[in-house]
Amino acid sequence: MSERLALHGGEPVRTRPFTSGKKVGKDELKELVDVIDSGELFRWSGTKVGEFEKEFSALMGRRYAVASTSGTSAIHVAVGMVDPAPGDEIITAPITDIGSVIPIIYQTAIPVFADIDPETFNVDPADIEKRISPRTRAIMPVHLFGNPCDMDAIMEIGRRHGIPVIEDCSQAHLSEHNGRYVGTIGDIGTFSFQMSKHLTAGDGGVTITDGEEYGVRGMLFADKGWHRAQFGPRSYTLLGLNYRMNELTGAVLLAQTRRAREIVEARRKNGDLLTQLIQDAPHLRPQKVLPGCKTGYWNYGMVVAPNAPFTADEFAQAMGAEGIGCGAHYIGKPIFLCHDALREKKLFGGSSFPFDHPNARQVHYTEGICPTTEDVLNRMVNLTMSEFFSTDDIEDMAKAIHKVTRGLA
Numbered sequence: 429m430s431e432r433l434a435l436h437g438g439e440p441v442r443t444r445p446f447t448s449g450k451k452v453g454k455d456e457l458k459e460l461v462d463v464i465d466s467g468e469l470f471r472w473s474g475t476k477v478g479e480f481e482k483e484f485s486a487l488m489g490r491r492y493a494v495a496s497t498s499g500t501s502a503i504h505v506a507v508g509m510v511d512p513a514p515g516d517e518i519i520t521a522p523i524t525d526i527g528s529v530i531p532i533i534y535q536t537a538i539p540v541f542a543d544i545d546p547e548t549f550n551v552d553p554a555d556i557e558k559r560i561s562p563r564t565r566a567i568m569p570v571h572l573f574g575n576p577c578d579m580d581a582i583m584e585i586g587r588r589h590g591i592p593v594i595e596d597c598s599q600a601h602l603s604e605h606n607g608r609y610v611g612t613i614g615d616i617g618t619f620s621f622q623m624s625k626h627l628t629a630g631d632g633g634v635t636i637t638d639g640e641e642y643g644v645r646g647m648l649f650a651d652k653g654w655h656r657a658q659f660g661p662r663s664y665t666l667l668g669l670n671y672r673m674n675e676l677t678g679a680v681l682l683a684q685t686r687r688a689r690e691i692v693e694a695r696r697k698n699g700d701l702l703t704q705l706i707q708d709a710p711h712l713r714p715q716k717v718l719p720g721c722k723t724g725y726w727n728y729g730m731v732v733a734p735n736a737p738f739t740a741d742e743f744a745q746a747m748g749a750e751g752i753g754c755g756a757h758y759i760g761k762p763i764f765l766c767h768d769a770l771r772e773k774k775l776f777g778g779s780s781f782p783f784d785h786p787n788a789r790q791v792h793y794t795e796g797i798c799p800t801t802e803d804v805l806n807r808m809v810n811l812t813m814s815e816f817f818s819t820d821d822i823e824d825m826a827k828a829i830h831k832v833t834r835g836l837a
């Protein structure tokens with residue numbers, strides 16, 4: 429006999445609030461005090477942004493780290509590093525934040541979306557390969573919810589076609605793929621430090637690479653193209669923006685970088701425990717983590733089975749009634765359908781640029797071009813995951829999942 433669901437007037441599994449905590453504290457304060465004491469808020473006159481770049485690149489084992497103001501700017505810096513021409517294409521993922529897509533368009537390139545693998549929710553390498561054209565200038569997989577993409581297959585495709593790979597690790601700080609951190613497998617890796625991310629300064633970003641040409645180009649791109657080593661008349665060597673991180677942000681991220689492993693491991697322990705506790709829950713499947721990979725559970729993604737006796741909305745509503753906040757459908761639709769102006773290809777002053785550039789191929793952003801993505805989003809449900817949750821919190825989440833999947837069946 430299943431217990432009566434809270435949705436139907438039964439006792440909720442959880443009435444107490446979940447364990448929470450502050451993401452910043454005395455470590456960040458100490459670094460911030462240094463900045464205020466020094467009076468230097470600008471990265472080129474202070475030290476914290478430089479120290480952050482040095483420590484983050486050392487943690488990642490990459491030669492170059494370019495700090496910037498957001499995950500979106502970090503991706504723009506990466507796109508600036510590969511330097512597409514108008515009408516060139518960058519293949520990316522259809523389940524992501526619009527911050528993965530905007531920089532491609534601002535750099536006059538065209539986003540092309542590969543469909544996903546229904547189990548990992550990440551771009552399917554075989555579908556990436558199908559969408560490669562003579563204009564493909566980069567491949568940009570997104571490690572969704574911290575779950576590493578199939579990087580062996582993606583790198584093999586990139587290398588075979590001579591196309592660089594940019595990893596969007598905005599949600600995947602210190603996620604691992606066969607013993608390597610994501611962001612260090614492709615040619616370039618990008619990270620967001622927006623408030624919801626594992627490491628945060630409210631907003632911020634960083635782009636990492638081992639390639640000297642990319643590293644130097646990225647630093648210039650984020651600093652208006654200004655070659656500061658050269659004195660005398662100003663020398664702007666490329667078209668760039670001011671994406672410079674300031675010292676206050678750098679100070680916070682320096683402290684966060686030093687705690688990165690601890691933060692990610694705590695969250696991973698919680699997510700892995702939940703996976704273990706719900707493995708036999710019927711009609712529900714957690715996001716599959718590939719063998720040899722470790723996710724960081726930016727959030728906890730699952731899909732309701734195609735023939736389940738309940739929908740994603742019904743599951744989320746029943747979980748909510750049990751006192752466990754649960755979202756349904758994540759971004760709702762493939763990202764290209766979420767942006768009206770992109771769908772209509774009218775982005776700059778009502779023109780169709782760059783889609784009407786003579787070098788551009790015709791692309792369409794319509795329903796049906798990524799069918800697996802649409803199906804998975806229809807069935808997707810997400811739970812919040814946090815490094816602050818206690819074992820007791822995770823056990824209650826699991827209890828509610830078992831109760832709801834039985835009770836709705």
Ligand SMILES: Cc1ncc(COP(=O)(O)O)c(C=O)c1O
Pocket residue numbers: 498499500501524525526527528570596598599620621622631632633
């Ligand atoms: C996968 C992904 N890419 C890019 C971004 C953009 O990052 P930001 O919001 O820091 O600009 C985000 C942030 O939500 C993201 O989750």
